[in-house]
Amino acid sequence: MDELQTTLQSLVVGDSGILIDTITMQAQDCQITAHCTTLVASCPSCATPSSSVHSRYRRRLADRTVGTTSVTLQLTVRRFRCRNHGCHQQIFAERLPALMAPHQRSTIRLAHAFQTMGLALGGRPGARVAQTLGMPTSHTTMLRRIHQLPIPPITTPTAIGIDEWAWRKRTAYGCIVVDLHTNRVLDLLPDQAQSTIVTWLRQYPSIQIVSRDRGGGFAAAITAALPTATQVVDRWHLIKNYGEALEAALLSKRAVLRAACTPPESAADVPLIDPFVGALTRTGRHGPDAPMLEADIAARRERHAVLCALHAQIHTLRATGADIVSIAKMVSTTRATVYRYLAMETPPDWVQPRRRTTLDPYKAFLLQQWSAGCQSPRQLWRMIRAQGFTGAETVVTRYLAFMGCQKTKPRPMIHPTYALNNGRIPSAGHTAQWVLLAPMRRTANQQAFLDAVAAADPDCATLITLSEQFLAMIRANEAAALTAWITAAITTTTGHLHRFAQRLRQDEAAVRAGIAGPWSNGPVEGQIHRLKLLKRQAYGRASLALLRIRLIAQPPATAPP
Ligand SMILES: [Zn+2]
Structure with a gap:
């Protein structure tokens, strides 16, 4: 039992300085009570250590799941007296920076899990996935967690790529700036106004290379802000x-x-060859009005011969006095078929196979119009559509081609x-x-x-x-x-x-x-692809702030145990 307790201790709280007292399982919830083991705590204001306990209180913290069971940590936290008389803080609560942040109702590792899910999926999808994993939360909490992530500071970029991205195509555009050394997004600018770009570029005089497309706007802005920087036109553009x-x-x-x-x-x-005839004949052979293939007809003839023989056999057996059940057994068919064939005096007729199509009622009209001089398949299609035809224009085109309707104007032979x-x-x-x-x-x-x-x-x-x-x-x-x-x-x-x-x-x-040169806007184009994905993942409703943080922020490092 001790071993189990130790394993659980290291699994759930690690060496964060707390000791598990009890573990209670209730349906889908695991309640863990624990207390801190350190003897001394430092005042958060003046850092003076104190061992004078003033009082205790309970903190309830949601934690990451174990399997699909949600975990709640009930932690007994002590308040200490600050013994530094010059300190404005007389009483303080002990801190456990590896496990929880002040005033939070979840552990740091749960917050990190939410941030990772939120960055990858966004607010509502992230909350749905968290719910499935047994860590229920709301989409607003998910978004709040994402916005808590720090934007990495831009230090001294030397080579950047800049391009526009469509906030709304043909209506509103923003700019994206990518570090060409790290291929990471540096910033997302809300518009592509020259003043915005100039203001941004002027903050970073360390930039020596700027890769851009051939649009005039960027060139002027870069020249205005960084006259000594080398401008590079992207090869692909x-x-x-x-x-x-x-x-x-x-x-x-x-x-x-x-x-x-x-x-x-x-x-x-x-x-x-007449290139058009070749193209149309190819489609015509497989079109809805295509003639039956030779092989199909041969198979049907074979089947017809079998049916004729069956008809003769059933009538012969009936003439010898056999009953319906024995005839069905002898010829390996159903009684219904025997009745049906007995009712037929002559063998089944051969019917020339023909595929029925929705175009059938309009064929005569089409041919008549064609002869009358209306030789545009599209126009003919519109005419029969007005009469109730529901098929596509290609059906008409293929039928006319199959019937050998060719425009009277000669086409060049090639x-x-x-x-x-x-x-x-x-x-x-x-x-x-x-x-x-x-x-x-x-x-x-x-x-x-x-x-x-x-x-x-x-x-x-x-x-x-x-x-x-x-x-x-x-x-x-x-x-x-x-x-x-x-x-x-x-x-x-x-x-x-x-x-x-x-x-x-x-x-x-x-x-x-x-x-x-070696530079190109490839990394920028790649990041624009990513931006489009994030934008569409939010059904185009993400704010600039959210897009920016999801593009730029890094998911938190591996959470503490
Ligand atoms: Zn103090």
Whole structure:
């Protein structure tokens, strides 16, 4: 028994200076009474030790669970007299800093458990999990516990990343600042006003590197607050913005993209294909109006032959005078089937299988409208929807394709090599994507298509060459040729890429640092992901203070025993 008592003692209170007197179990609650064992206590005001006990009182503390049983600690605490006559405090209660904080009704380890759960889950979900674990609490207590956590002080950051986060998309934005050495969030700013950013940055003159996107707001704020800091444009944002400019430039070259899909002279013997027909026939074969497969029909014919034989057998047996039960046994079927077949004078008819669809009542109307000249599947779908059809537009599209309804306007026939994009002519967006790929990562078809585009139009050839040069610089972390590239892009292109290059020239130092340097906004983007998760976990209702503490505060260190 003594051994058990010692084990319990070390499990429940450890060496926090108290001794367990009794342990009582009541339903789902374990009541532990205990008292302090130290002879002397120090005055919290003047730190003078005292052994003069004035009185005793009971403190009730909720504690962490044992299994799923909740634990309540009933602690007898002593009041001491302070023997320092100069001290304003005449009487004080003894302190047990390892176990409990003054005026709290739970142990420190329970508070730590709540803080850890609250940080990970938030108020209400945290309270629900705590309830399940046998530590009932309210969501307001959970939130209060989180807010008690200290925000780690920002000491002397040297490299930071800054970016905006959507408080409410397209309406309200805040800023997030991340230490690029530790990848930890330093602070969350309530808005993206230049004054807010400048004020924050000015507090930390130790900052030497600031990584940012290409938005103008950050650049101006950083220049104003930290004129000597090196600004770094994030590489990912650089490629993203370049891709957008390239796509916009290619959008005016759709005629070239279409022309590049016409067959090259050397491969004239390869039969041309209509890319749309290929795509639609594929879906048509599996669509709701698809014809029965040959295999299906063969199986049905086999089954029909079996049924005909069964019909003949049942009638023959009945003619010999057998009763219904013995016929059912002999042909291995139910009596109901025997009755049904006896009632049929001829074998079951062969019915050509046909799938019923919700489109059936509207098919005649669709074909009639198509012949009358209405050849837009969407418009036809809207018309039959008004008549009560509940299916999707694709059902109509597939039916029309299956019936061979093709628009009277001829579509370009393309060489099969260029049927890259599901049989469609590649869009400007797809072409831009393939241009941005490293040449060795393009497929043979993509490369052939880009070669054809470059051959068809000198402007496109320039675009592709410039793009490959720009991305090669970024991939090699080599910015020596940047100035020459910007000059070439400004002189040889117009429109979107021209403007992109001009903006690059205005921000050239930061772009150079971004291409050649080791810093990027990757950690910031990661923390923004985390922020979004926390925001959505609270159904978008978390306050800035709560978001900030859940992002920045660390869960308490391992609780004392
Ligand atoms: Zn004192």
